[in-house]
Amino acid sequence: MSQFNLNSSYKAVVIGGSAGSFQGITKILSQLPKTFPLPIIMCLHRLKHVRNGFVEALSIKSVFPVVEPNDKEQIKKGGIYLAPSNYHMSVELGNYFAMSTEEMINNSRPAIDITLGTAAFVYREKLIGILLSGANRDGGMGMKHIKDKGGLTIVQEPSECMIDTMPKAAINLTKIDHVLKVDDIVSLINELDKYYR
Amino acid sequence: MIQDIDIADLKRITELIHSKYGYDFRNYAMSSFKRRMLRILEVKNLSIESLLKKLSESPVFINEFLDELTVNVTEMFRDPGFWRVIRDEIIPGILLNHKTFNIWHAGCSSGEEVISMAILLREMGIHNDVSLYATDLDTTILEKAKMASYPAKNMELNEKNYIRFEGKWTLKDYCKEENGKVTFDKGLLANVTFRKHDLVIGDVFNKFDLILCRNVMIYFNQTLQNEVLKKFHASLFKYGYLAIGSKESLIWCDVANRFLVVSNEEKVYKKIKD
Structure with missing residues (x-):
């Protein structure tokens, strides 16, 4: 039945996105299976000095509420997490988040490379990484880390992206497993869910 | 690499x-x-x-x-809403009981937060009534903080924050620009004591009415955060305030029940039990 060759060993999904990714991300969140068992960890470029509004806007569209975790907050099954504004968000061994205010990376804080890279270190081959539309190269290295650790890598089909710099950066850095339109990413997530029943 | x-x-x-x-x-x-x-x-x-x-x-x-x-990325009036709470709620609360009081900036880095506080106090007309202690374990950055001199290119962001803080003037009124650097009025630091202090191994060295330690403990694991929060509790007068970063929390720590949440949004807590 599968076109994606999935299984039930995955522990988490990380999603990165920037300019032009809002539509894609809300489509994914609005069509999540009601029982989706994995945490979804999102790092999206956002206005650095606007703390409120974004998580609420995503929550409205999402099947489950989206939260901006506190420092050292445990990552729960089925939780949907968004990196807060003006902080880098790391995943730590022990399955919790850590925030930091280090220098910007790729002109970004939160930087997608940090969230994806630390998640790859913790979850290794049990991680699915998804990179959507974006106007800079942030996230490319993170996707390479996921691939190098044996995780599953997916980028949005560049022709569908409002700005394709970000997925293309990942494609140039590593061998991406699936290049998909957002609708197909939604199908993949729904198919994945069936393995956990 | x-x-x-x-x-x-x-x-x-x-x-x-x-x-x-x-x-x-x-x-x-x-x-x-x-x-x-x-x-x-x-x-x-x-x-x-x-x-x-x-x-x-x-x-x-x-x-x-x-x-x-040590991470020394900071800005003046970071989270302007926080600074409005300090000006409009916290300091008036302290002033109900004391005319003079002590503030501790724990992990002050290059001093942007200290300058912000000094400006806030001056605009409230109580600058001379408050003693500020600014500590860091990094002596190099403490020397920098004492200079109160920053790259001019940082000022756009600082000025934006100050506007959203709804300050009385502009930051330009408090500093001079020269050769790509702005230097703040040294009078702002007149009541500030800078000293080296390491939160991990350092002792309780004074008592305070307000402690600010924002985005410092995020670099610690929870075991260490718990220890440091005990030190802050011991360093506060009863009914003194503790301010932490917007994504930090103390609900889980050992001393949590000795504090009351004053602002959940801006993460300000009040010590209610010794």
Whole structure:
């Protein structure tokens, strides 16, 4: 039945996105299976000095509420997490988040490379990484880390992206497993869910 | 460029620093600590072995090392809404009981937050009634903080924050620009005592009505955060206030039930029990 060759060993999904990714991300969140068992960890470029509004806007569209975790907050099954504004968000061994205010990376804080890279270190081959539309190269290295650790890598089909710099950066850095339109990413997530029943 | 460091190597570094210099980074949060190490290796062009050698053979290197290790990214009036709460709720609350009081900036870095507080106090007309203590474990950055001099290019962001704080004037009124640097009026620092203090191994050294420690404990693991929060509790007068970063929390720690949440949004707590 599968076109994606999935299984039930995955522990988490990380999603990165920037300019032009809002539509894609809300489509994914609005069509999540009601029982989706994995945490979804999102790092999206956002206005650095606007703390409120974004998580609420995503929550409205999402099947489950989206939260901006506190420092050292445990990552729960089925939780949907968004990196807060003006902080880098790391995943730590022990399955919790850590925030930091280090220098910007790729002109970004939160930087997608940090969230994806630390998640790859913790979850290794049990991680699915998804990179959507974006106007800079942030996230490319993170996707390479996921691939190098044996995780599953997916980028949005560049022709569908409002700005394709970000997925293309990942494609140039590593061998991406699936290049998909957002609708197909939604199908993949729904198919994945069936393995956990 | 080195791509990654083993946990075992990080351990060797923290153990060496602890045994030789007394600084204890063993309970720092892993991923940010690792990034700092990778950064030091890159900036100083060192391998792990040469870093360990340098740390064990050259005691002057430790200050340089600490300066690179600690995260010194900060801005004036970071989270303007927080500063409005301090001005409109917290300080009026302190003034109900005391005409003069003490503030501690724990982990003050290059001093932007201290200057922000001094400006706030001056605009409230109580600058001379407040003693500020600004501490950091990094002596290099403390010297910088004393200069109150910052790159002019940072001022656009600082000024934006100040506008959203709804200050009385503009930041330009408090500083002079020269050769790409702005230097703040030294009078602002007249009541500030700068001193070296390490939150991890340092003692309780004074009592305060307000402690600010924002985005410092995020670099610690929960065990260490818990210990440091006990020190803050012991350093506060009863009914004194503790302010932490917007993504930090103390609901889980041992002293949580001795504090009351004053602002959940801006993370300000009040000590209600000794």
